[in-house]
Amino acid sequence: MIGWMRRILPCLLMVLVALSASAEANPLKGTVKVDGSSTVFPITEAVAEEFGHERQFNRVRVTVAVSGTGGGFKKFGVGETDINDASRRIKTKEIDTARKNHIRYMELPVAYDGLSVVLNKKNDWVDYLTVAELKKIWEPESSVKTWKDIRPSWPDKKIRLYGPGTDSGTFDYFTEVINGKSQRSRADFTKSEDDNVLVKGVAGGLYSLGYFGYAYYVENQDKLRAAPIKQGDKKPVLPTLETINTGAYAPLSRPIFIYVNMKSAKRPEVKEFIRFYLKNASQLSKEVGYIPLPDAMYQESLEKFNADSLKVARK
């Protein structure tokens, strides 16, 4: 028995030493769980990719799922995920769930998206659309059946409408700013959760009109044109990197967010991931087709996050 112990003990010790040594070389391990919006996914994916290339973080497992903003908040609200990607703000009902489960969170804007109202490339009669005209087209029980119904000088041809499915954050946002209430919309348009289907629809018909995220417009500029949007007495504005960034493209510029569970943020791997996210979101969001926020906003978020996570750590 003793002899057996004598033989096995040094081995055990060596294993322990080896383990602690490797822990020193790679101080950070663990998992960061992200879920939520498919709109925000490309940015989070890019951040996770770069984060994994960093030497000191490459043992951290970052996983990103896509359940949609609402589906993601269901899991976030019960503490199943650390971070939720969101293409809209958290809703009252979702706040209540989080509160009931004692989830404290922080909202961090990470980029802008400009909802683009798109037309067929060959459409040469639309010079711009006013917000009121958009409402006339998209409101429930809309009387707009032909282009002529929008402006009398436009062709007397049936208008074909394309838009995202009712579960998407894009639909929520568009209906809110155009029709005054989230989810209020006419129902007789072609819906798809897949924006590429909408692109094909609008590109395939001269009398089509649709709306979706800026990235899908930019990638398909050879097949589509965006309608300049006129708000009130201002000049019509086209969605571009600059007009979305400065907020001139109103009211269809929207911020997109990540929500962080502050209890998870106590864990060093989550804290480091968020810091990395905010430091690199400007560059990476541009690379995947979104519009970065002004630098000061990232800085402000970073300070707010650092201060809060310190506070939590001290408790």
Added chain:
Amino acid sequence: MINRRIRSLKNRTFVWVCRGVTAAMISVLFILLYHVGQEGIGWLDKQFLDSFPSRFPEKAGIKSALWGSVWLIGMTATFSIPLGVATAVYLEEYAPRKIWVRAIEINIGNLAGMPSILYGLLGLAIFVRFMGLEDSLWSGSLTLSLLALPVIVIASQGALRAVPREIREGAYALGARRWQVVFGHVLPCALPGIMTGVILALSRSMGETAPLIMIGALSYVAFLPETPSDPFTALPVQIFNWAARPQANFHGLAAAGILVLLALLLTLNASAVFIREKLQRYKP
């Protein structure tokens, strides 16, 4: 004489209709394959098979999805084949011909036609939430097993039923017990039919996206699963993700992913056929 000519005409027309239908089906399949192949073949190289997903299409690969799918196939087969075949053996060989057995059989038939998203909801409720397996390979493969089970049961029952009665009677005549008859004679004889059902069921489960997304399969994973408790992604999920991107290059990646999925299914089917040929004792 005229009568005979009409019958011969009918005969020939029928053959040509059958040929025409077959040709139409095959050409649809080939057009699909051609489109996918044309778009995806340029992206398909070693780098693609051996890289994790990336925001740069040139650097992106399906390593994590491919291995996730391999794990899923293995685990799903392990759960669903024994359960499915055992159920079929019981229902076909042992269960009394009573009304409740008929009811169970009809229900299994209905289950085979259920939309797969419902299996996802069931998996989410039972495996992910109730059993606390989270977004692991356990949840994924158990959910896909539910999806595969009805098909395996129905196909196996059909195969068992097709075993000639003489084989059973011959075995009984030599004094074999019931389990000896079932395991020694009926099952080996039914094996080709069972394997066909298994192949169909597993192939269908491998192509499913909806139930996996429902139970929270990931879209971005930059590591390979090491144990069944690890989170995962699978080929259809990764393909779906790329196909939904705005950049055309990602659509090429999606097509290349489809080619990989097809190759994986083909390998799976080929090995099943190989096993079937090897094990087959009673050649017709």
